[in-house]
Amino acid sequence: MIGHRPLRATASLFLALVLLLLGTSRPAHAHANLVRTDPAEGAVLQSAPSRILFTFDEPVRAVPDGVQIFDPQGDPVAAGTTATGSELAVALTERPLEGTIVITWRVVSEDGHPISGALTFSVGAPSTPGIATPPSFSNTVPEVPWVLTLARWLGYAGLLLAAGLVVFTAVFLPAGPGTGRARHRAATLTRAAVALAAVAWTAALPITAVYLLGGGPELLGEGSTWSSLPPAEYAVVAVVVAGLAAAAGLGTSPGSRRRRVAAVAAATAAVIAPALTGHTRAAGPEALVVGADALHLLAGSVWLGGLAGLALTLPALSGHGAAAARTLTRFSATAAAVLVALIATGSLLAWRILGSWSALAGTGYGRLLLAKIALVLAALAIAAWNRWSLLPRVAATKSADRRTSARPVVRATAIEGSILVAALLITGFLVDTSPEAAPARPAAVTSPGTRTTTLGDIAVEATLTPLSRGPNTITLKLRSASGEPAEGVAPPVVRLSSERAPLGAVPLTQVSAGFYTAQVTIPAPGTWRMQVSLRVTQFTNPVGELEFVIAG
Incomplete structure (x- = not known):
């Protein structure tokens, strides 16, 4: 069994490494954000542009039929789209009518989640009194289906x-x-787990494709639906299924050392493959975060599989004290290092994805992570009790009585494994939850066209006039607690959306310190939500949500 000194040395090494990395790192981005468009939101052009350019703050990927253009009559306009790096280019293949044009877009962020929005501009002059809104649009950040x-x-x-x-x-x-x-x-449970993994990972492919496109099951009959998934998604599923199948075939029966090494290698490849997709791809430095995620998955796999293996095999080995003792000793000697790796990599991933300690309580992702941490701590407590209390009793028991004395170990191991399965359930939600902060509750109304909210220590006053369909003016005033003009570490970001038409980010023009303005064309009456986000510190980016009622 591993002694206290090696365990402490290993833990100290991991802790020093994590502290060093955390001290020099920057927070990760979640979903991509629209930085600017050409033409700008609300622009009035003399003639229709041949190309429309959307620029985001991280690489994005286009999806089939992700961009739709509507002329002033609400009729679609033919266009082609190309995504290159952080830019989405839309080439118009036919000339739209003069008036206000609405473009709805949907792309996929680097972390694998879709985002959507809309852009409006006019050719010749804005439409009067307004334009017809397309029948339906997706939310800016669509919810993940259960x-x-x-x-x-x-x-x-x-x-x-x-x-x-x-x-x-x-x-x-x-x-x-x-x-x-x-x-x-062990072999029986391994084969069942392989079958479960193969079915679940394969089934997730079409569900993910439909989610990215924002449609329903009817899309599965279209070839473009399957091409909307990046090759990496198919590659991950292929490696998971093939790796597990090979590992189960090689490692569930006694064999040569070479056979066992090949089985472990195949299992390792299957486990680390999912680290190549998801939130870790949007965090940086990418090699460090992806590597930490891979090690985190490996450590979790060894821990969970070891607990399940002990719970299954110890009763079967009860009549063979030497074999049971060797099994317990081997796993116990490795478990300490596995737990250190699990905690160290989990801490690093949490920091890189969330970006601040306050995000643990201030975001849905952070709260899920806290719940997972609580479960893991409970499992660690049981593991410590098992390691330092129950196992020594079994070792000190005579061979004839070991079957009875091992029962508490088996029960504790089963409970520990059940807790880890619950932690895995939370992991399933974490994969599909945005690390971004949820918008604050709508602020109270101070006048028909003015709303206020507080972002950190900065008071925000937003005005939208004239609150009618068509061209509107946004003004944004930022004030400190003393009433002086204030600024964040980056300019504010404003997004407008309604249930029918998310307009996305609105380009702001800074007039003076703490004072911004923008022009926007609102295509339909009803309740519109204005999200204002402001990075008040390097690691804090609160979001406030304001509501305005637009007249017809």
């Missing part, structure tokens, strides 16, 4: 359990007489 979250949870549970059991069987379970029943139990 069936996708379920598929991902089942996929991760099957993946980590299957790979961990392969490692347990190949590394920790000794070969020799008396272990056949234990190996059979």
Whole structure:
């Protein structure tokens, strides 16, 4: 078993590394944000442009039919789209009528989540009295369907359990007489976990494609739906399924050392493949974060698979005290290092994705992460009790009585594993939850066209006039607690949306310190929400939501 000194040395090394990295890192971005458009929002052009350019703050990917253009009559205008890096170019293939043009767009961020919005500009002169709004639009950040979250949870549970059991069987379970029943139990559960992972990861592909396109199951019959997924998504699923199948075939029965090494290698490849997609791709430095995510998955797999393996095999080894003792000793010696790696990489990932300690309580992602941490701490407490209290009792018991004395170990191990499965459920939600802060509650109305909110220590006063369909003016005033003009560490960002038409980010022009203005064309009456975000510190970016009622 591992001693106190090596454990403390390993923990100190990991802690020093994490503190060094955290002290020199910057927070990660979540979804991509629209930085500017050409033409600008609300612009009036003499003639229709041949190309419209959207620029984001991180690379984006176009999806089939993700951009739709409507002329002043509400009729679609043909166009082609190309995404290159952080730019989305829209080439008009036909000349629209003069008047106000509405463009709705939908792209996929680097972290794999879709975002959408709209742009309005006019050719010749704005339409009077207004333009017809297209029938329906998606929200700016569409909600993830529950069936996708379920598929991902089942996929991760099957993946980590299957790979961990392969490692347990190949590394920790000794070969020799008396272990056949234990190996059979482990092999049966491994095959079931492989089947679960294969079905769940494969099923997640079409669900993800439909989610990215913002449609329904009817889209599955179209070839463009399947091409909307990046090749990396298909590659990850292929590696997961093939890797687990190979690992289960090689590692669930006694074999040569080379066979066991090949099984562990295949299981490792399957486990680290998902680290190549998701929120970690939007964090930086990418190599560090992806590597930490891969190590985090590996550590979790070894822990979960080891617990399941112990719970299954210890009863079968109860009549073979030497084999049971070797199994417990081998896993116990590795478990300490695994837990250190799990905690260190989890801390690093939380910092890089969230960006601040306040985000733990201030975002949905952070609160889910706190719940996961609580479960992991509970599992750690049981593991410590198992390691330092129960196992020594078993070791000190005579061989004839070990079957009875091992029962508390088996029960504690089963409880610990159940807690980890619950933590995996939260992981399924984390994969599909944005790390960005949720908008603040709508502020109270101070006058028909003015709303106020507070972002950090800065008071924000937003005015929208004349509150009617068509051209409107936005003014934004930022004030400190003393009433002086204030600024954040970056300019504010304003987004407008309604249930039918998200206009997205509105380009602001700074008039003076703490004073911004913008022109925007609102295409339809009703309740419109203005989201104002301001990075008040390097790590804090609060968001306030204001509501305005637009007359017809």
